[in-house]
Amino acid sequence: MSQSFQAAVIRQQGGPFAIEIARVKEMRPDELRVRIVATGMCHTDMIARDQVFPVPHPIVLGHEGSGVVEAVGDKVTSVVPGDHVVLTFLNCDHCSACHEGHPAFCENFNLHNFSGQRVDGSHAIEGDAGEALHDRFFGQSSFAQTTIAHERNVIKVRKDAPLDLLGPLGCGIQTGAGTVFNALKVAPGSSFVAFGGGAVGLSGVMAAAAIGATTIIAVDIVPSRLKLAKDIGATHVINSKEEDALARIHEITDGGAHFAMDSTGIPALIAQAVLALRPRGTAAVVGASKPGSKVEIDLIDLMQNCKRLIGVVEGDSVPHVLIPALVDLHMAGRFPFDKLVRFYPLDRINDAAEDSEKGVTLKPIIRMP
Template sequence: MSEITQIRAAVTRAKGAPFELEEAQIRAPKDDEVLVKIVATGMCHTDMIVRDQYYPVPLPAVLGHEGSGVITAVGPLVKDLQVGDHVVLTFGYCTHCKPCNHGHATYCQEFYPRNFSGVGTDGETAIQDANGKPLHDHFFAQSSFATYALSLESNAIKVSKDAKLELLGPLGCGIQTGAGAVINSLKVTPGSSFVSYGSGAVGLSSVMTARVAGATTIIATDVVESRLELAKELGATHVINSKDEDVVERVKEITGGGADFALESTGRPAVLRQGIDALGLMGTIGVVGAPALGTDATFDVNDVLLGGKSIRGIVEGDSTPKTFIPQLVELFNQGRFPFDKLVKFYEFGDINQAAEDSEKGITLKPIIKIGEL
């Protein structure tokens, strides 16, 4: 294979600027890297907050971190993957630090530089624009808003060739986060109560998974009625429109004193406070919503202390992707995890429309169709 592959990439060149489709080139894989022809990439809230520089990833950059595609080349140190494998791309991690060695790759000591630094572990970019100038890449160890992406073998998850590859990209981040928070982090139990604060893609993924886990009181909150209607279809036993009702009071009423488990996915400190206040005795709330760096939140110390409440930060659903993503695919195939009801497909040229629709709440989970199988 040629050392250089010509690609088309959606480039973010300035803070808040629209994505620009550009011709570019990407180098061949080395060491334990794989080159993936991207079929489709989900669009996530994190793509937008990086575009808007809430997280200071250097620009210009190629974003995208929910890619799915087919391996077209492998580096010399790749052991288990091969050309032709279908893969879902997920977050990067080092594989050798203390958290990684203990099965907690989502808390890798190198998580931030491997996913947000804009360069690879060698300090270099792999993509150049049409003028030969570097484009920051390796976003979530992939930068999959492009026709081809480089990934490490460790974060390229092989999936069955029978699965709908164009649908699977969001399992690498957003869907994995909501589902994993319920199963891996909170460990929601049969017969328990669970509240999702926010009914976007992450929140609704948690609703579906709470039903799989056996929770019998599942509450979804939001301000958009269409999302609440979908939540009921996906497993919510109760819904609360926070524009119309006192959320804390209503949750306590429904649960008979407070929720056993909850997940906050909006990134709004006021909503997190509601979630903490509405926990029952020894209840636990997971935090996955990402506000701007440095954002503070408050809670009543004695309420948390005397109630034995827990507040738990969660990254990527505490997932071990190599096992968890295939499990989610199997749940989908069985009809028990219908995350396809969250998505809407967009052509690559319509990527800015996808971003606008996502930010306006029109589309829960955009998936950008980039290439063919």
């Protein structure tokens, strides 16, 4: 009989997450089975639950999983049963972006991560009565005790690291840190501003500190987030409800920041991120804006000052390189992302979603029974 496990299933727009029994249907030779230990929750789960970002329902969401490899297909060579792994997004490995080493911009990204099925239309799991259940969300659907993933989206990590903490490295934290390391290439001694101090923005703050930026500014409107930003590496914080953020940034950096990252997705703040730059500075957009959003940019400022505004997905990372590096930085005490998280048991997953949406919890992590 196929293996059964508990999973949080979304059956209708807006939820709730319902804990149900699901079953493994089939594992292919290039796939592996992972016992999920814990899975982080982020906004992408909510917008998929609410179908702001349309995915087929019923579906098992969850895309920041970590766990232990239980079984591998005949063609899998990079991991063996017992290995500790972090799950990340799945890429196709044969488009030009993948060949050029930029899997986050895979031309088949949506097909592999948001279609709710394998590329050939099949599923690796099913409901307890054999009914159809969509899976493969970010190549994993990890709000579950078990997942069938592809060898490519499973990253082996060192066994002395706390496995239940590591899942968010697969998406939200990789996004903030990767944007700093790979896309912006924040330099030692430079200045960096994070507009938005959620999990993504604060990951950028920690990464900028780790790489040796010497002026690190966090802008937010929630005092507790600004306090946390200071604890993890920000040299300055600005509550933009109380202060003129742009004027303060120019004052602190003596003429503008070298680098900025927006994780709020608010067009007016993205325009400010560009204005906050010094000549030849770069600003990155990583927050998800409402579909159709537009930004007004001062083109003379952009041209005369040789500024750049770029968009970044998943930190433009190669996860097999970045995720183990972030684990090493964490273990060395230089990337304290444990300060961002709060753990919830699977049967409290709806409370985790509510706390995240209210801003009470920065990064919920769901522990599997």
